[in-house]
Amino acid sequence: MSKVPSHARVVIVGGGVAGCSVAYHLTKLGWTDVVLLERKRLTSGTTWHAAGLIAQLRATKNMTRLAKYSQELYGNLEAETGVATGFRRCGSITMALTEHRAEEIRRQASMARSFGVEVEEIDAAEVNRRYPHVNTEGMTAAVWLPLDGQGDPANIALAMAKGARMGGATVLEGVKVTGVDTEGGKVNGVDWEMDGDSGTIRAEMIVNCAGMWARDFGQLAGVNVPLQACEHFYIVTENIPDLAQLPVLRVPDECAYYKEDAGKMLLGAFEPVSKPWGPIPEDFEFDQLPEDFDHFEPILENACERMPMLAEAGIHTFFNGPESFTPDDAYHMGPAPEVDGYWVCAGFNSIGIQSAGGAGWALAEWMEHGIPPFDVGEVDIRRMQPFQRNRRYLRERASETLGLLYADHYPYRQKATARGVRRSPLHEHLKAQGAVFGELAGWERANWFANEGQAREYVYDWKGQNWFENQAQEHRAVREAVGMYDMSSFGKIRVDGPDAEAFLDRIAGGDMAVPVGKIVYTQFLNARGGIEADVTITRMAHDSYLIVTPAATLIRDMAWLKMHRRDEMVVISDVTAAEAVIAVMGPNSRALLQSVSPHDWSNEAFPFGTAQEIEIGLGTARAHRVTYVGELGWEIYVSADQAAHVFETLHAAGADHGLRLCGMHMMDSARIEKAFRHFGHDITGEDHVVEAGLGFAVAKTKSHFIGADAVAKKREEGLQMRLVQFKLTDPEPMLFHAEPIIRDGEVVSYITSGNYGHTLGGAIGMGYVPCPGETPAEMLASTYEIEVAGTRVRAEASTRPMYDPKSERARA
Missing domain, CATH: 3.50.50.60 (FAD/NAD(P)-binding domain)
Structure with missing residues (x-):
């Protein structure tokens, strides 16, 4: 050695x-x-x-x-x-046994085409030709990926x-x-x-x-x-005479996968409820865990029906070994x-x-x-939250995550285990009003509000889910009257110190030399001009700023700031839990706030993009005039101890103004109508800020910020890609993510994020379209379609927001 x-x-x-x-x-x-x-x-x-x-x-x-x-x-x-390495491209088949699974694998096939992966939907006869040993009874669809392999x-x-x-x-x-x-x-x-x-x-x-x-x-x-380590089971049969090389077969509705292995068959399982395992013995090495045939038996029974030769073949190996799973x-x-x-x-x-x-x-x-x-x-x-290292949390969550590998991958699917760790100060108030919660970064967030008598649960589907009309009602309230929703989970970072302005001026693309109370929408960029964070920064005092960022990116953004701090005299602090944030949005928001506060909420006294200290009810708070839904409105920042009082004050007064409580699903449908970008989907570290249509948020009066050279170069050379908003002309299909964008008959890109536009009357998506040397008018002169589960649907395209393109409503 x-x-x-x-x-x-x-x-x-x-x-x-x-x-x-x-x-x-x-x-x-x-x-x-x-x-x-x-x-x-x-x-x-x-x-x-x-x-x-x-x-x-x-x-x-x-x-x-x-x-x-x-x-x-x-x-x-x-x-x-x-x-x-034993590597060989044997191909793979995924078989669906339900209509919902058929929709899923067809959407996956569409996604594969947009990613350049060879894929083909095949019928039962073709499945049997490629895999003569399988029983296709009950099959609703199947896809074939010829370049998949094993090793x-x-x-x-x-x-x-x-x-x-x-x-x-x-x-x-x-x-x-x-x-x-x-x-x-x-x-x-x-x-x-x-x-x-x-x-x-x-x-x-x-x-x-x-x-x-x-x-x-x-x-x-x-x-x-x-x-967390979990037990993972598979069996290997005795040698099966004349067994030829076969594709990998996945039947997720039966939690099973099949692999031909040197003349034997391997059957593996991702059962719905897994078995977390640990602690790991000190001398663990090439070890197996105890057999648990009772746990595996339901999978094997189905497999013997699906693959009849398994009933005749003896079991050579029953294997149980540990594998690690994340939350x-x-x-x-x-x-x-x-x-x-x-x-x-x-x-x-x-x-x-x-x-x-x-x-x-x-x-x-x-x-x-x-x-x-x-x-x-x-x-x-850096997406992981500190609490997630908790052993009990990991064991509970891991019991679910292994099974989710072969569960239906519905949009908006919520984790069921290890819930309730992080709650807003408004949680119980929202719960009492019918909130149905989802989870993000451990936060329980009101995603939608159930009507009286309606079950407070998700019923998953690939079409409009059971909360679709609730979302529509909340959406209309924000567009036509006033909606109120909880944004407390959004990350809040204070940057304090004598060098705060100089530090943030170097980190962010926007101009930080602004008056106290001014809100700057901007990005943190990398050296390539890619977007590392999408934030608002409010100047709280001469030597103090507040950064507001999505809940899921707080740890990452804190790390980015600390990694790029030089010798500046600044203190960077996470203050997320200190304040609740209540968003009050819609054309009636000014009247509602005026009714509970002596402050002057007029356009002249409280212009867009500013923050001011206010009195509200019996307490005090800070109001930020910004919007992520494209309407007149304010975000009310209030200390956690006064949050319940402010909520109750607004809620009681709201009856006279058409107030409706809203959830995160509404916020997403409203923002996509306005073509507001979603970090992690529409904008990421590889998406250039200018090609993302956010060049306006990068100051042209400074050149010392991270990514400045890449921004200047892109502005000089011109765009290779452009982020475009799409609306399906058929109001029925839904867009979620990764659906192919077809331009003049050719797949050119994919949808980065999608939701339903209840005001615009159809599914809305965003996506980057290659456009070297083209003007927006030349690019939009093409015919566009979006492929949804194998079907091409005509789409309107726009480089300007389809809803309120001049932002007149938010600035009213």
Whole structure:
């Protein structure tokens, strides 16, 4: 065995497929001072017993890009390293047994086309031709992806480990990392022990690839990596004579997947209610968990009907092994917000083999360049909230998340477990008025309000769901009278200190040299001009600003600010829980507020884009005149102790003004009519601020902010893409996300976000359209369609908001 070195540029902890991939890709970038430490033997945690399914299609374009990269990598590793990976493109079939599932897989097929993944819907006869052993009774639809594949998980990891060694990395087994040394909030090295020996490796960076140990290992350095090991079951049959190579078959309605494996059949399950497992024994290595045939038996019974030859084949192996699952079924990747130089790549939710090649490449690029190759926000570790490391929370949530892999992936689906952790000061008031809550970043948020006698629950569908008319009523109230909704969950960051203006002027694209009380809508940009945050910044005092950001991005935005702070004298504080925020929006909002406050709410005294201290009811608050729904209105910021009183005051007075309580679903339908962007969907770190149509929010009078050069270059060279708003001419179909955009008969892009426009009378979507050298008029002269579940629907297109394009209503 090689000697443990005393210094390294980076230490990777964990020798599963993720750790091996990170090491391999760092050496491809020329990093030779790379050390990978594995506590036992390579692949001995989860990798060795993975099923090895390698699919291309994921739920978003960039996750699909990473999965496709993994496939291409695995196909070439054997020639490079001499280690056989067993990779072969056998194709895959997904079979639906319900009409709802048929709609889902047809929408997935449409999405695949927009992402450049080859896909075809096939009938039962074609399923039987490709998979002669399957019973297609009850089948409602099926799709065929010819380039999907399978491989040998352990050998894929070992091939990348060998490739890393070939590139100069040190890969050591039997070395346990016992601690992470930090100094001044930065990684300084790791402590290790091996066979009674111990020592320290001084290092600039560490990558936590510890798999199901990643949570506990992260705790050693105060880093939050929420995940939970769960039991995962599959069986392998005895050898079946004359069994030829077959595609992978997924039957999610029966929670099952099938894989031909060297003349045997493997049947795996993602059961609806899983079994969290732990704590992990110290000596765990290539171990199996106890069999639980009773738990697996319902899956097997259905499988014997679906695949009759299973009833005749003996079971060679009943396997139960642990795999790690995260609270939202998305893996963890990127820089930890707590410690500089600490990176994470873990928690792969049973898709580690198909994801790790791409994830290792993207993380290596991120470490090299300080920015990921494209937007990976959905797996960014900084999306996780501190409370989510709670063990009870993780066990309860993990019992659900494994099963959600094969559940119907309905839009707006809400998690059912581990709820109620974070609540607004208005929670009980909203609950008493019929609120139906959803969850985001742990916050319970009123998504819609049930009418009297209506069940307070979601009934999921791919068409208008059971709350569709409730949303419409709330939408009309905001457009025609006045609506009130709770925005307390939105993140609030204070930046205080003598250098606050100079600091934020460098971070944000907008001009921060504004009067006290002025609200600036702006973005934080990266060096490429991509959007890292979409915020409003209010100047509270000469040396104090308040940043308001979406609830889900608070941790990320705090980390961005701290990462880019130089020697400025500023204090950055999360003050989210200190204030509730009550939005009062609609043409009657001024009259309602005037009735409960002596303040002057006129346009002259309280212009748009300003904030003022007010009296309201018996208390005091601060009103911000901004809107995310495109109407006249104010956001009322009130201390948590006075929030209930202000809500009661407004609610009581609202009866005379047509007030209706509203939820987040209304806010989303109203904002998309106004073509307001949604961060994480319409605008991300890879979307240029000018191409997103937000160049107006970037000051032209300064050039020292992050991303300034990229903005100037884009303005000079012209746009390659343009964010366009679409409206379906047929009022029936629904848009959600990733539906293909067809221009003059050709797929050119996809919908980044969608909702129903109750005022405009149809589904509304946003999406980027390639337009090199074109004027808006030339681009809009084309014919546009949106593909919805395989059917093309005509769409109107606009580069200006279809609702109130001049923003006259909000400024009235």
